[in-house]
Amino acid sequence: MKLFQKKKQTDLPAFWKDYSNQFINKLPVNINENEFVIFDTETTGFSFDKDRILSIGAVKLINKNILVKKSFEVYISQTHYDSNSAEIHGILKKGNKECITEIEALEQFLTYIKNHVLVGHHVLFDIAMVNEALKRNGLPKLKNKTLDTGLLYKRTLLTTAVLQKKEQYSLDDLAEKFNISKKDRHTALGDAYITVIAFLAILDKLKPKSLVDLIKKQKPPKFGL
Amino acid sequence: MKNTISERVADFLKNFPPFNNLEENQLQKLSYEVSIIYKENNSIIFTENETPHEHFYVVHKGAIALAKKETTSVLDICDEGDIFGLRPLMAKENYKLEAKAHEETILYAIPIKEFKPIALENKQVGDFLIESFASNTRNPYSLKHSGKLYGISNNVDTSPESKLLDLQPVRYSTNLVTCAENTKIKVVANTMTINNVGCILVIKENLPVGIITDKDIRNKIFTGLVPITGTAKEVMTSPVITYPKELTITQAQMAMMKSNISHLCLTEDGTPETPAVGILSKQDVMVAIGNNPAVLMRAIKICASTKRLRSIRHGVMNLLRGYLDENIPIRLISKIISELNDATIKQVIKIVIKNMDAEPPVRFAWLTMGSQGRSEQLLNTDQDNAILFEDVPKKKQKETTDYFLKLGAIITKELNTIGYEYCPAEMMASNPLWCHSLSEWKEVTTHWISNPGPDEVLLSSIFFDYNVTYGDKKLASELSKHIFESVEKHPLFLTHLASGALQNPSPSGFFRDFLVEQDGAHKDFFDLKLRALMPLIDAARVLILSHSVKSINNTAERYEKLAELEPQNKEFYLACSYASKALLKFRTIQGLLHNDSGRFIALEKLNKEEKIKLKRTFKTIKEVQDLLQIRFQIKNILG
Secondary structure (H helix, E strand, O other): OHHHHHHHHOOOOHHHHHHHHHHHOOOOOOHHHOEEEEEEEEEOOOOOOOOOEEEEEEEEEEOOEEEHHHOEEEEEOOOOOOHHHHHHHOOOOOOOOOEEOHHHHHHHHHHHHOOOEEEEOOHHHHHHHHHHHHHHOOOOOOOOOEEEHHHHHHHHOOOOOOOOOOOOOOHHHHHHHOOOOOOOOOOHHHHHHHHHHHHHHHHHHHOOOOHHHHHHOOOOOOOOO | OOOHHHHHHHHHHOOOOOHHHOOHHHHHHHHHOOEEEEEOOOOEEEOOOOOOOOEEEEEEEOOEEEEOOOOOOOOEEEOOOOEEOOHHHHHOOOOOOEEEEOOOEEEEEEEHHHHHHHHHHOHHHHHHHHHHHHHOEOOOOOOOOOOEOHHHOOOOOOOHHHOOOOOOEOOOEOOOOEEOOOOEHHHHHHHHHHHOOOEEEEEEOOEEEEEEEHHHHHHHOOOOOOOOOOEHHHHOEOOOOEEEOOOEHHHHHHHHHHHOOOEEEEEOOOOOOOOEEEEEEHHHHHHHHOOOHHHHHHHHHHOOOHHHHHHHHHHHHHHHHHHHHOOOOHHHHHHHHHHHHHHHHHHHHHHHHHHOOOOOOOOEEEEEOHHHHOOOOOOOOEOOEEEEEOOOOHHHHHHHHHHHHHHHHHHHHHHHHOOOEOOOOOOOOOOHHHEEEHHHHHHHHHHHHHOOOHHHHHHHHHHOOOEEEEEOHHHHHHHHHHHHHHHHHOOHHHHHHHHHHOOOOOOEOOOOOEOOOOOOOOOOOEEHHHHHHHHHHHHHHHHHHHOOOOOOOOHHHHHHHHHHHOHHHHHHHHHHHHHHHHHHHHHHHHHHHHOOOOOEEOHHHOOHHHHHHHHHHHHHHHHHHHHHHHHHOHHHHHO
């Protein structure tokens, strides 16, 4: 298996190797020393094989600090196109945004995220969409650690029978709870911004001791004495 | 260069000076360079004598307190849109004050490197800065001065206790109520009544020519001097005494005393030759001084926006601090502060209802539960509330419930705006579980009382301390009556409630030492609420319910009532009453000191006397728990 991968590595483009090499470095233990990439994708729909990514938006969080100019926003030119979901996202196939190809977007995204932890609301969906896009372009899957604000938010809620928890909390729920303006909702970068503010508020509530501790907190707490 | 976030930043900044004077492209460019910073409550942005950062700050959300280091009294609070920490950057000197997050805050940090060229290039921006530094006001252009520009001021060496009244600009009403000279007196009086003001400005060609106050109407019309059919011109006091808008509190007081008037007209340049920009009343001055509950109460009652209520609440907190400093009995303090809290919530509800599309379809009551319901909420803590509405025919049930749920959602959101955190357990009127009609509530409470499992006991112990803050008291007393009847039918409920009251962890260990939290965010802190206050509160509730005493919610008062009802235990109950008052005071002082809910106490920060005081209450807690054990025969159900 390992041999097989090594063999394949040589065929991979240089940007993938650069990305892959980032993972030689270990992530800092301390939360505040970590860079987090909070991202969101807008897609044509929810099917992994049929649907495509329309745009990716991301911000970097370093020591509770977001640098506006360091944010990431790309629009991808489309071949597959579904008029239903374009209505939600307001991105038209030939909108006035400058579009780039899928592979260009992936290259830029990988260069941006490096080995940082990826944070998103229901992040596994976005990861899966990006992985599908990588696969289409003959590339392996993302290697980054992930954090889901949906799961983490649930951990901030009380563990009492009195509170009936929802199965899932939407980004709108979080925006309301933390009083975040829903302006730019349903643009990738706009949603990424709402997510990062929610993420910060969640960190404040959970007060994790370390990065590992934070990642662990996504799982439901163990009950017992 | 721009992106979705920089546009969002620009969109916010353009509402506030000096950014409103920037050219579109300047603003876009500046916004692109901004960092967005999250600050948790009580975290420090910069401290006294720190070398200046590369950024100055604009508050996007939350509040920043500026203070001299190591003092508890806050000199100024920067709210949404306020700039701070700019002057040290311009003057290249160290910070003079400490800036600390007063609540969870989001800041926009603007790099001085990018801002300075703009300030030099754009004359209006430059003027703004010069004027704000010179006048020492944070925002000389604003119609509503909200305080001094402490963050960038250098003459703060005067004692902060004086509150610097002589320097503080006053906040005045910009909502001008005016009429013309030929307006009929009846119309004038009506306008004043509708707008709830004591004075109206008479305007001619945009300039103030006269003023009519309540006193004018009394002195000139009721005495028969001017007929009721007369016009504004005949009753007005003229000429108007005008002042420039940059008035400090002291100047305003002096002006009113000098001319023996209760309202000042503020104009563009201070002469009657320029348009009026605001009216300043004695009331405004009193609010600014803020040391009088009656004044604050009136300010709350005439307040038309929740945003303004938020700043009045800062005044309430100042009042509370003053009371505690002067060692006024906690019972009196909690009465006054609870009244003010109550009035605030009432006002929020009033404002929300006014803005709803439709009037409430039926009678309803807004119930506050938990500490607010017991009049024990001195600090801003979580909101616990519920809605109880009149029964409606079945076909209207859904529509009515929907209306009240929506009302509940808006009210809880507005309460959150003025500083009441959302209840982490969602015990709020916006939750369908806490918004019911009378018969539904009867069903729910009957279920709790007849099936007292741990959850039901917990829910009842929270709900049964309800108090009507707004709306129909009769509905609530019907519900109370029902609850008492049900309790009588199910005597076992009290036993369960009592055992629930004993579930709270003990405050002290075997060697009478404090028991602290073992892990979690508050490791090694003492949980004052859970380990000391709750056992007393829970016990009082059970005991008072067992005596079927209605309408006493306050824990200390409940114990006093118990002392009356059981003369043989009088001294013991009075000790309980004393302990609950002492603990509440303790919590409030700790909360004010650390700007939090006061729930978790760092023991090493307490002095010996405070520790002894705390421990003394533990003995009482232990005794009241023993009493519950015996009286309600808890062992039988636990064993």
